[in-house]
Amino acid sequence: MPTKTVFKTEIEYVSILDEHGQYDPKLGDGLVPDEDLIRLYEHMTACRHLDEVAFKLQRSGRMGTYPQNMGQEATSLGAAYALEKTDWMVPCYRENAGLFWRGMPMEMVLLHWMGDERGNAIPRELFCTPLAIPIGTQMLHAAGLAWAAKYRDEKRIACTFFGDGATSEGDFHEAMNFSANLDLPVVFLCQNNFWAISVPGRIQCSAPTLAQRGLAYGMDCIQCDGNDLFAVVKVVREAARRAREENRPTFIEAVTYRLGDHTTADDARRYRDQAEVDLWKARDPLIRLRGFMKEKGLWNDSKEAELQEKAEREVAEAVQRAEGIETPPSTDVFDHTFAELDPQLTLQRATRRTTSIGQSPDAAAPAPAVDGH
Amino acid sequence: MANLTLVQAINLALVQEMERDDRVVVLGEDVGPNGGVFRVTEGLHKRFGGHRVIDTPLAESGIIGTSVGLAMAGLRPIPEIQFEGFLGPAYDQICSHAARMRTRTRGAFTVPLTVRVPVGGGIHAPELHSDSPEAIYAHQPGLKVVMPASPYDAKGLLLSAIRDPDPVIFFEPKRIYRAFREEVPEDEYTIPIGKARMVCEGEELTMVSWGASVVQCMQAIEKSGRSIELIDLRTIYPFDMEMVAASVRKTGRAVVVHEAPKTCGFGAEIASRIMEECFLHLEAPVQRVAGFDTIMPYYKLELEYLPDAERIGLAVDEALAY
Numbered sequence: 215m216p217t218k219t220v221f222k223t224e225i226e227y228v229s230i231l232d233e234h235g236q237y238d239p240k241l242g243d244g245l246v247p248d249e250d251l252i253r254l255y256e257h258m259t260a261c262r263h264l265d266e267v268a269f270k271l272q273r274s275g276r277m278g279t280y281p282q283n284m285g286q287e288a289t290s291l292g293a294a295y296a297l298e299k300t301d302w303m304v305p306c307y308r309e310n311a312g313l314f315w316r317g318m319p320m321e322m323v324l325l326h327w328m329g330d331e332r333g334n335a336i337p338r339e340l341f342c343t344p345l346a347i348p349i350g351t352q353m354l355h356a357a358g359l360a361w362a363a364k365y366r367d368e369k370r371i372a373c374t375f376f377g378d379g380a381t382s383e384g385d386f387h388e389a390m391n392f393s394a395n396l397d398l399p400v401v402f403l404c405q406n407n408f409w410a411i412s413v414p415g416r417i418q419c420s421a422p423t424l425a426q427r428g429l430a431y432g433m434d435c436i437q438c439d440g441n442d443l444f445a446v447v448k449v450v451r452e453a454a455r456r457a458r459e460e461n462r463p464t465f466i467e468a469v470t471y472r473l474g475d476h477t478t479a480d481d482a483r484r485y486r487d488q489a490e491v492d493l494w495k496a497r498d499p500l501i502r503l504r505g506f507m508k509e510k511g512l513w514n515d516s517k518e519a520e521l522q523e524k525a526e527r528e529v530a531e532a533v534q535r536a537e538g539i540e541t542p543p544s545t546d547v548f549d550h551t552f553a554e555l556d557p558q559l560t561l562q563r564a565t566r567r568t569t570s571i572g573q574s575p576d577a578a579a580p581a582p583a584v585d586g587h
Numbered sequence: 588m589a590n591l592t593l594v595q596a597i598n599l600a601l602v603q604e605m606e607r608d609d610r611v612v613v614l615g616e617d618v619g620p621n622g623g624v625f626r627v628t629e630g631l632h633k634r635f636g637g638h639r640v641i642d643t644p645l646a647e648s649g650i651i652g653t654s655v656g657l658a659m660a661g662l663r664p665i666p667e668i669q670f671e672g673f674l675g676p677a678y679d680q681i682c683s684h685a686a687r688m689r690t691r692t693r694g695a696f697t698v699p700l701t702v703r704v705p706v707g708g709g710i711h712a713p714e715l716h717s718d719s720p721e722a723i724y725a726h727q728p729g730l731k732v733v734m735p736a737s738p739y740d741a742k743g744l745l746l747s748a749i750r751d752p753d754p755v756i757f758f759e760p761k762r763i764y765r766a767f768r769e770e771v772p773e774d775e776y777t778i779p780i781g782k783a784r785m786v787c788e789g790e791e792l793t794m795v796s797w798g799a800s801v802v803q804c805m806q807a808i809e810k811s812g813r814s815i816e817l818i819d820l821r822t823i824y825p826f827d828m829e830m831v832a833a834s835v836r837k838t839g840r841a842v843v844v845h846e847a848p849k850t851c852g853f854g855a856e857i858a859s860r861i862m863e864e865c866f867l868h869l870e871a872p873v874q875r876v877a878g879f880d881t882i883m884p885y886y887k888l889e890l891e892y893l894p895d896a897e898r899i900g901l902a903v904d905e906a907l908a909y
């Protein structure tokens with residue numbers, strides 16, 4: 215018997231506004247109204263400014279480890295813009311721009327990185343889950359959230375964000391498999407920034423695209439320029455439609471680049487060439503969008519100067535709010551363990567002791583500060 | 588002799604053992620050209636090449652699962668899990684396979700691997716970068732669990748771990764990675780797994796601890812001005828009950844200190860063994876100073892959670908006053 219081809223496919227790459235300012239009106243026109251474009255650009259700018267401030271805060275000991283988003287702003291922002299406000303956003307930790315667009319207060323993200331859980335007490339109506347520290351785990355939650363929406367016929371979908379490194383974790387593959395085979399309305403948005411800390415993409419995936427990972431699960435998959443806001447809006451909109459109307463997941467590979475270190479604890483010069491970074495600096499999503507807006511007559515230098523000031527103010531105020539919040543009392547360590555504290559925890563909370571003598575607070579020798587600081 | 592930090596001592600042990608034994612390979616996330624996020628494997632990639640110092644895909648189950656295979660084939664893999672909080676995905680391969688292979692195959696296959704894992708709190712890190720899960724792994728039969736508290740011990744214990752014919756979880760307390768230096772001989776030496784270290788001798792009370800908490804214990808002892816014997820367990824499993832029991836029979840009082848949550852922490856095992864073996868010598872109930880039975884808080888409150896000299900001191904006072 216002669217062999218025959220049983221499956222063949224291609225991976226599409228979507229680019230609308232490229233690094234040279236080339237714009238495809240056929241694909242781009244009508245995607246984002248001008249007034250939205252300006253607001254999106256303002257958000258990106260604030261997010262970029264936050265990165266700079268956060269870096270300094272960390273260096274001066276006012277904040278712990280912080281992962282800059284620099285260079286990747288268009289991806290999460292474009293996605294957040296393309297989603298409904300009541301769709302789930304299930305982020306990793308490089309989605310500030312999208313989260314802020316959704317309505318996440320900037321100071322909450324700051325609080326998180328300042329080592330304060332209150333930064334995760336996300337208002338339910340934002341439909342955002344907390345930043346995911348363990349890599350590659352949150353995509354399964356997105357599948358579950360989408361599943362619940364489908365179960366209740368809510369027409370709500372879930373969009374989950376993760377990096378190239380995350381696609382190596384088993385949980386990622388399970389999330390893809392569940393979503394495809396149980397027909398769940400999920401959008402998988404992989405921010406391929408070519409690096410997982412110091413490990414290059416080739417170690418995570420030796421296929422020519424990450425996008426094609428979706429094929430193996432029988433789901434639609436597509437690649438787009440992640441630094442091109444228009445391209446991201448377009449592909450996420452289509453994926454969201456497919457999820458909402460057909461309960462079919464999509465895997466999107468957004469090609470982007472992390473311009474900064476992995477986090478403030480990292481020094482990327484140890485493992486990657488400056489030439490590569492410079493190449494991607496020229497592909498900066500902000501520069502690109504600004505150029506486009508100027509060309510269209512939507513933007514000029516005085517508006518830019520005004521915006522810079524506004525962004526500085528916005529970030530400074532967020533920092534002030536985050537730093538102004540009083541440190542919680544030590545009892546806070548206990549209070550969210552269960553709906554109701556069991557007797558053992560209640561005792562530990564009251565005495566803040568784990569010592570074994572004095573099992574009743576009365577019998578204990580003078581207890582250290584009870585409740586509060 | 589060189590004056591080394593714990594990080595440097597571990598690095599030295601890795602270099603020397605890789606020089607000595609070409610079955611030893613180091614693998615994990617960012618262990619290659621970057622030298623590990625804590626720089627523990629600094630310089631290894633350059634020295635031994637990508638063939639023996641391997642950056643893997645970002646998958647802890649994969650790192651340990653393939654290490655099990657490498658070890659079954661006779662190599663001596665040293666996988667690194669970047670932080671103890673990411674042992675989760677690796678748990679299955681560690682407990683379902685690494686720990687069981689010898690028993691399962693009646694010794695036909697063994698898994699001589701050493702899993703290096705930075706552990707514990709106190710470094711202002713994000714969530715899942717500060718936990719103390721040593722009791723979980725000590726509870727799994729078939730695993731040895733080691734946690735050095737000093738540079739000297741780190742080198743000697745790591746060499747023993749690598750050469751051990753069975754799987755060892757080698758926890759490295761990150762709070763003391765660079766907290767102090769110690770003379771560490773260039774020459775090869777090993778510290779046997781299962782033997783504790785007498786940090787200081789005393790008559791009135793026995794204090795047992797391990798990892799970064801040993802430093803807090805030393806502070807508490809100094810503050811108390813009492814004659815306290817401090818034992819650094821060094822190995823959580825198998826642990827040196829002989830040294831602990833001998834000490835408690837002498838002092839009649841014991842305080843166990845660890846970062847991990849109190850309930851089912853390894854202190855529970857020690858307290859129970861003291862009760863079994865030293866009951867008639869005890870002058871006071873055994874005390875445990877531990878983390879609370881809560882999720883390790885984010886770093887703003889981590890010092891409220893971790894046992895410190897003050898909390899240890901209170902337990903000491905109570906035990907002595909009993």
Ligand SMILES: Cc1ncc(C[n+]2csc(CCOP(=O)(O)OP(=O)(O)O)c2C)c(N)n1
Nearest residue numbers: 347348349377378379380409410411616673
């Ligand atoms: C399960 C798990 N393993 C390891 C880590 C440590 N770690 C934090 S970020 C990171 C790399 C992530 O790379 P990628 O998924 O590409 O995301 P990026 O940081 O590039 O946005 C690693 C290994 C972690 N947080 N969680």
Ligand SMILES: [Mg+2]
Nearest residue numbers: 377378409410
């Ligand atoms: Mg990446």
